[in-house]
Amino acid sequence: MLYKLKVWHIERQCLFDLTWGKGQQLSARLTFPETLTTLYQTWQLAYLNFYKSALRAKVKGSGSIPAPTIDWRANLVQAEAQFLAEFHYWLNSAELVPIRAEIARASAQPNNANVIDVFLTCEALELARFPWETWEIATTLAITKPIRISRSPANIRAEVSQRKRQGKLRVLAVLGDDTGLDFQADRFALRSLSKVAEVTFIGWQAGKDNNDLKEQIRLAIADERGWDILFFAGHSNESAISGGELGIAPNQSIFLSEIAPQLLFAKTRGLQFALFNSCNGLSIAEALIDLGLSQVAVMREPIQNQVAQEFLARFLPSLAEGKDVRAALLVACQHLKLEKNLTYPSAYLIPSLFCHPEAVPFCLPPPNWRRRIGKLLPSPKQAIAVSTLAALSLWYPAQDWLRETRVWTQAIYRDVTQQVPIAKPPVLLVQIDEASIQHLDGRKKNILDRRYLAKVLDKVQQLQPKVIGIDYLLDSSMQEYPDEDRQLRETVENAVRKQIWIVFATVQGPNAWVVTDEMALSPSVVNPNATLRGYVNVPPWYMEVLPNQVSCSDRCPFAYLLALASAVSLRNDPSLPKPSLDSRSDLRSQLIESLKANPQRSDLTNYLHRLRLPAIYNFSQKFDQLWLQPILDFSIPPDRAFQAITAKEVLSDNFDVNSLSTHPIVIIAPGGYRQAGVDREGQDNFSVPMAIAYWRNKYPAIATVPHAFVGAEAHAYTVHHFRSRHLVVPIPDLWMIAIALILGRATALIYLQRDRRGTYWAIGLVITNSIYAVASWQWYISGLVLLPWLLPSLTFWICVLPVLRRKSHGAR
Numbered sequence: 047m048l049y050k051l052k053v054w055h056i057e058r059q060c061l062f063d064l065t066w067g068k069g070q071q072l073s074a075r076l077t078f079p080e081t082l083t084t085l086y087q088t089w090q091l092a093y094l095n096f097y098k099s100a101l102r103a104k105v106k107g108s109g110s111i112p113a114p115t116i117d118w119r120a121n122l123v124q125a126e127a128q129f130l131a132e133f134h135y136w137l138n139s140a141e142l143v144p145i146r147a148e149i150a151r152a153s154a155q156p157n158n159a160n161v162i163d164v165f166l167t168c169e170a171l172e173l174a175r176f177p178w179e180t181w182e183i184a185t186t187l188a189i190t191k192p193i194r195i196s197r198s199p200a201n202i203r204a205e206v207s208q209r210k211r212q213g214k215l216r217v218l219a220v221l222g223d224d225t226g227l228d229f230q231a232d233r234f235a236l237r238s239l240s241k242v243a244e245v246t247f248i249g250w251q252a253g254k255d256n257n258d259l260k261e262q263i264r265l266a267i268a269d270e271r272g273w274d275i276l277f278f279a280g281h282s283n284e285s286a287i288s289g290g291e292l293g294i295a296p297n298q299s300i301f302l303s304e305i306a307p308q309l310l311f312a313k314t315r316g317l318q319f320a321l322f323n324s325c326n327g328l329s330i331a332e333a334l335i336d337l338g339l340s341q342v343a344v345m346r347e348p349i350q351n352q353v354a355q356e357f358l359a360r361f362l363p364s365l366a367e368g369k370d371v372r373a374a375l376l377v378a379c380q381h382l383k384l385e386k387n388l389t390y391p392s393a394y395l396i397p398s399l400f401c402h403p404e405a406v407p408f409c410l411p412p413p414n415w416r417r418r419i420g421k422l423l424p425s426p427k428q429a430i431a432v433s434t435l436a437a438l439s440l441w442y443p444a445q446d447w448l449r450e451t452r453v454w455t456q457a458i459y460r461d462v463t464q465q466v467p468i469a470k471p472p473v474l475l476v477q478i479d480e481a482s483i484q485h486l487d488g489r490k491k492n493i494l495d496r497r498y499l500a501k502v503l504d505k506v507q508q509l510q511p512k513v514i515g516i517d518y519l520l521d522s523s524m525q526e527y528p529d530e531d532r533q534l535r536e537t538v539e540n541a542v543r544k545q546i547w548i549v550f551a552t553v554q555g556p557n558a559w560v561v562t563d564e565m566a567l568s569p570s571v572v573n574p575n576a577t578l579r580g581y582v583n584v585p586p587w588y589m590e591v592l593p594n595q596v597s598c599s600d601r602c603p604f605a606y607l608l609a610l611a612s613a614v615s616l617r618n619d620p621s622l623p624k625p626s627l628d629s630r631s632d633l634r635s636q637l638i639e640s641l642k643a644n645p646q647r648s649d650l651t652n653y654l655h656r657l658r659l660p661a662i663y664n665f666s667q668k669f670d671q672l673w674l675q676p677i678l679d680f681s682i683p684p685d686r687a688f689q690a691i692t693a694k695e696v697l698s699d700n701f702d703v704n705s706l707s708t709h710p711i712v713i714i715a716p717g718g719y720r721q722a723g724v725d726r727e728g729q730d731n732f733s734v735p736m737a738i739a740y741w742r743n744k745y746p747a748i749a750t751v752p753h754a755f756v757g758a759e760a761h762a763y764t765v766h767h768f769r770s771r772h773l774v775v776p777i778p779d780l781w782m783i784a785i786a787l788i789l790g791r792a793t794a795l796i797y798l799q800r801d802r803r804g805t806y807w808a809i810g811l812v813i814t815n816s817i818y819a820v821a822s823w824q825w826y827i828s829g830l831v832l833l834p835w836l837l838p839s840l841t842f843w844i845c846v847l848p849v850l851r852r853k854s855h856g857a858r
Contacts, residue, residue: 581602
């Protein structure tokens, strides 16, 4: 239902005339309170004094006499409250109840729109200046739908243009005299429409000849291609005879009557909406609606520059979201009222929208890509099948199997194409296996005899490594056997004196990335000022890399610290700390802080120090996912990542230290014996990954623990990857399923639009799918990116097979 409300001011009376439907009409007459004009003038004075600088209107100078110190903001807030209270009290008079009740009746009709639009016409200028948009018609009445008040001039002689432009939206932005103003924010806001509209700027420019500026503006408005939106920013003023004055350059104005022919021509070419982000726009809006424009948004009062920019920054995004101009203006005013009223008091009262009563509310046309995307949507059966695959891709057991199978095929591809790395392994893995500790009793196997561990550590030092990692938890002291702690501590201190970095294993709790909760190690063995500690409970077969905004000073992965310490030991940088028994602060914190102080270098040390997971990883963790977390690349044979030897061999009398290659890193760890584990027996012994099984079957000599894959071997792989910067990033199956869905639907549409020979298409698509598989294997090696194959391929064929098998036409 469309309501038209006209208000006349006749002497001391106001006549309200409401018309709607097929000639229905209601009238009311009530006394106009003279105090309302006085309160409005008081508010206007406070408003102009508060916003006295950078107004988008020409104002006269006030002389050189300094004004007294007055809190104009407080005055303005008080004046606004008094004026609106009196204004609303008057509008809620008993004489207007029938009119308000009629509008309320329309809201109860189920066949009406969700919004009730009221077009207001004020015959008297003094009435038009009032903020009628704030009239709370719904007060005390059961009105459930929102009411939008738009304005309409008293005189409308032209019909509204029904022509709409074809093609991309076009916006003409006229930027006028910017004396005392800044239009950068206006430009930025308008450029935000560049994705949906072609924005053209014209206007005054400092340092250029602007003598023919009027003619340039006329020609631009009358462009044959037409415009959808006309925008003006600058100084403006009311002019009853000429329709309004626009300041286009310093000391140069153009009247609306001077460009009326061009505006009429632009209307015939599709111009529908004009926005004048300038001052005193009542006469401008009335003149443009009289010419036949659909809608014009103006500021009824002088508007401060920053307020105008704030309004525009809210209005245009709402328009770009698909809202019509009425809704977008309401959003902008609500923003000024609810969020910016403390900064810009009364600003929300200034904007108004003038509309031709017969015009359809202007909004941006939906882009063509929406229709194109609609064609790409799958059929219901396809959607169910693809959704099932997508859900499967988020299930961790399925992810584990898909990743393992993919890496197994990668190992075969490496072997067949002879792309196996030839570099020497950086890690020596000293495995304490069943044979090494068979002489120990059961209790000493559950909690490893620390004297035995000390012997192994002492012998390993003869290999002159740079870093030694001890993958045993030393979280408690051996109170029954204090000599064990003492002997192990002395061995550790002896290694520190040789400036060997010692890294102990620890674990972290469930709140690992919230608070520091690494397990405390026994002080009778571990001196944190001379050694490092890193946690070992990490996701199986993934590399533990620190997320964004996380410092290694709080907690650090075990393998990461081994790689970092080895890189530091090779730099011989005097600014970096060294292991020392004389240190009085935590060695790990010293190391991290020192690296922060030397960010300019780009070697392996700083690479490791800066290495972080992408920001999307933090988002994926909310859904229990590990998106883009690097994986352990088991497609590389184990003997390229580490060399293994048992502790029994190291401690044997005939062991020759020179028989081993030089390794910068040594890890002393369990080697597959039954008792190895943190919380329970056997926890450190995992089932053998498929890729590792492939290499062990081909080269049986590398299978040091044939029945299992132990945690230390995963640490050794991680250290190798960190040192060689070999981080293979898996692309989530869910992402590739989405891409395969789009490609599959696009392929199906192309197939339906061509001369269809299903057999040839099927063969071509099978070949293409095979090429993708080979390319994904090679990209894994060359680009260190794991592209999933199985689920995306299934998704693609789910989209393509139905149309290949169909004999009749139709995409679905």
